[in-house]
Amino acid sequence: MGAGHIAHAKGSKRLKDINMRKYVGTLVAGIVTLLIGCTDNGSSTMDRGDHVWKAQTDALDKANQVEQVQHSAARKRRERMEQSQ
Numbered sequence: 001m002g003a004g005h006i007a008h009a010k011g012s013k014r015l016k017d018i019n020m021r022k023y024v025g026t027l028v029a030g031i032v033t034l035l036i037g038c039t040d041n042g043s044s045t046m047d048r049g050d051h052v053w054k055a056q057t058d059a060l061d062k063a064n065q066v067e068q069v070q071h072s073a074a075r076k077r078r079e080r081m082e083q084s085q
Contacts, residue, residue: 051057
């Protein structure tokens with residue numbers, strides 16, 4: 001392999017890096033544009049607590065409540081075991 005082949009490979013890598021940066025930059029700009037464009041400023045739906053992820057946040061809240069109940073039950077169980085010893 002000659003020096004010309006190595007130089008071409010380096011140039012090709014630089015070109016790929018530049019193309020990838022353009023692609024990533026365009027992708028990020030598109031995502032930011034969508035987020036800004038889809039943001040609802042001061043709407044009544046936000047006042048009610050409705051949002052895109054409401055089902056997910058409701059499920060997380062329910063899971064946290066269940067976890068608290070489990071921790072409370074475990075604590076009471078430990079207390080009863082300690083009292084019985």
